[in-house]
Amino acid sequence: MLELRDVFKVLGGRPVLGGMSLRVERGQTLVIVGPSGVGKSVTLQHMVGLMRPDAGQVLVEGEDIQSTHGAGRERILNKFGMLFQSGALINWMTVFENVALPLYEKTPMGDAEIREAVNAKLALVGLEEHGHKYPAAISGGMKKRAGLARAIVRDPQIVLYDEPTSGLDPVLSRTIDRLILDLQKKLGVTSVVVTHDLSSAFMVGDMVAMLEAGRVVECLPPAEFVKSANPFVQEFIEAQFAGAGRLPAAKRG
Amino acid sequence: MKIYEPEYLKPPENVIAAAGRGLLLTLRNTGRGLSILFEALFWTLTIVPVLQHRREVVRQGFICGIKSLPVTATVALFTGMILALQAGLVLRDYGQQVQVGTLVSQTMCREMGPFMTALILSASVGSAMAAELATMTVSEEIAALHVMSINPVRFLVMPRLAAMMVMCPALTVFTNVVGILGGMLVAYTQLNVSPTAYYENAMHYLHNKEIYVGLLKAWEFSLIITGVSCYQGLSATNGAVGVGLATRRSVVISFLLVLVTGYFITRFFC
Numbered sequence: 001m002l003e004l005r006d007v008f009k010v011l012g013g014r015p016v017l018g019g020m021s022l023r024v025e026r027g028q029t030l031v032i033v034g035p036s037g038v039g040k041s042v043t044l045q046h047m048v049g050l051m052r053p054d055a056g057q058v059l060v061e062g063e064d065i066q067s068t069h070g071a072g073r074e075r076i077l078n079k080f081g082m083l084f085q086s087g088a089l090i091n092w093m094t095v096f097e098n099v100a101l102p103l104y105e106k107t108p109m110g111d112a113e114i115r116e117a118v119n120a121k122l123a124l125v126g127l128e129e130h131g132h133k134y135p136a137a138i139s140g141g142m143k144k145r146a147g148l149a150r151a152i153v154r155d156p157q158i159v160l161y162d163e164p165t166s167g168l169d170p171v172l173s174r175t176i177d178r179l180i181l182d183l184q185k186k187l188g189v190t191s192v193v194v195t196h197d198l199s200s201a202f203m204v205g206d207m208v209a210m211l212e213a214g215r216v217v218e219c220l221p222p223a224e225f226v227k228s229a230n231p232f233v234q235e236f237i238e239a240q241f242a243g244a245g246r247l248p249a250a251k252r253g
Numbered sequence: 254m255k256i257y258e259p260e261y262l263k264p265p266e267n268v269i270a271a272a273g274r275g276l277l278l279t280l281r282n283t284g285r286g287l288s289i290l291f292e293a294l295f296w297t298l299t300i301v302p303v304l305q306h307r308r309e310v311v312r313q314g315f316i317c318g319i320k321s322l323p324v325t326a327t328v329a330l331f332t333g334m335i336l337a338l339q340a341g342l343v344l345r346d347y348g349q350q351v352q353v354g355t356l357v358s359q360t361m362c363r364e365m366g367p368f369m370t371a372l373i374l375s376a377s378v379g380s381a382m383a384a385e386l387a388t389m390t391v392s393e394e395i396a397a398l399h400v401m402s403i404n405p406v407r408f409l410v411m412p413r414l415a416a417m418m419v420m421c422p423a424l425t426v427f428t429n430v431v432g433i434l435g436g437m438l439v440a441y442t443q444l445n446v447s448p449t450a451y452y453e454n455a456m457h458y459l460h461n462k463e464i465y466v467g468l469l470k471a472w473e474f475s476l477i478i479t480g481v482s483c484y485q486g487l488s489a490t491n492g493a494v495g496v497g498l499a500t501r502r503s504v505v506i507s508f509l510l511v512l513v514t515g516y517f518i519t520r521f522f523c
Contacts, residue, residue, distance in 0.1 A: 012261030
């Protein structure tokens with residue numbers, strides 16, 4: 001479904017991706033974890049064509065996103081929804097208008113249909129009462145949820161999440177995790193989640209990939225990931241759960 | 254719109270390298286700015302058939318036109334008054350103060366009207382455009398538009414350009430009228446020129462050419478202000494510092510280009 005083949009990227013003279021190879025199967029949730037600055041967000045930006053690799057390929061259902069332009073690129077991008085770290089809501093539009101934006105711009109749907117679709121997505125993320133508010137008037141967590149509603153409003157096949165739970169309280173983090181799980185179960189979407197939060201990674205991920213210096217050093221299902229012999233992985237896990245007593249449960253079924 | 258990735262340039266090794274890089278970057282940025290401007294001009298063809306585009310153009314027109322009226326009126330009034338007072342005092346020495354109407358109307362319509370309007374719009378509307386788009390760029394809103402396959406030039410630049418192309422000439426006409434009225438006020442109170450004599454003189458020598466050249470300038474200035482401001486906004490990097498830099502650059506570059514192109518249009522039509 002989504003594949004990175006030997007992707008290299010240098011930014012500011014520093015190699016950020018050094019031969020990154022990843023593959024996400026249809027309907028699968030891949031979680032990318034790793035310390036800050038190892039290229040997690042840059043990987044996501046390559047997946048949607050916001051960055052061009054210096055070498056290597058980014059394939060979406062076998063098509064190289066960088067070699068397509070115009071209508072071809074638009075057709076590929078229509079498969080994607082993306083939740084940005086800050087929500088990236090347009091500030092002069094209300095929450096409702098933000099979520100409705102891709103429908104108004106990219107579909108022939110009428111006002112009534114759009115209202116119905118947007119209200120359904122806002123209800124899904126628990127924001128049905130807040131559609132009339134502007135982004136400046138809502139909390140960081142609500143912005144993320146509104147961003148998520150906008151990302152999924154066109155029922156995309158692939159959803160990318162950039163730090164979906166960072167800066168949120170634990171209860172809200174679990175709510176977002178459950179939303180990601182629900183989307184996968186109900187709509188069968190393929191997901192790529194970038195996060196520092198291993199509890200979240202183990203809860204939503206089918207596969208967890210650990211990055212170090214722009215390369216994947218481990219990519220395993222959560223239950224096997226925690227038992228990995230890789231010292232870098234073990235150090236990351238221990239640092240995250242030091243004092244917590246036990247590891248959180250991995251995703252079921 | 255092409256996506257431009259952030260650049261990380263090494264410091265130049267010497268003065269010649271710095272000058273060469275500065276020249277190349279200026280040429281490249283000019284090309285990118287012009288490409289955004291022409292793309293936005295192309296997208297103005299979609300204003301009539303698409304309802305949302307019409308709504309956004311009207312909203313932008315309100316922001317750049319109606320909200321600029323008070324400051325434009327004040328600047329225009331005092332520009333006309335200063336012109337009339339300065340010229341009138343000299344003309345009075347020769348007993349020709351009745352000609353002050355001609356001088357004010359000619360100067361306002363050909364030069365000062367479009368120029369003052371462009372300076373006001375550049376400082377108020379252009380800087381706001383650059384700051385708004387730069388904030389959207391550094392807070393990933395432009396990236397979000399790309400992912401939704403919404404063209405930022407069509408969605409953000411085109412409505413601003415269309416609004417400015419209408420509002421800049423319209424505000425120029427308003428500036429001309431208010432400036433001429435300001436001159437009339439000074440002529441009557443300070444130079445003892447009756448409003449009728451002032452009006453007749455002002456209109457007698459004012460030909461269509463003066464008005465057309467002034468409006469042509471205003472239209473060109475609208476392209477310059479919008480093109481420069483939007484390009485600076487969309488190419489911003491580096492967080493809050495980048496927003497400040499984009500805003501400052503948009504005002505400085507717009508001012509300079511308005512001044513230089515204003516001269517060449519005057520030279521061409523004189």
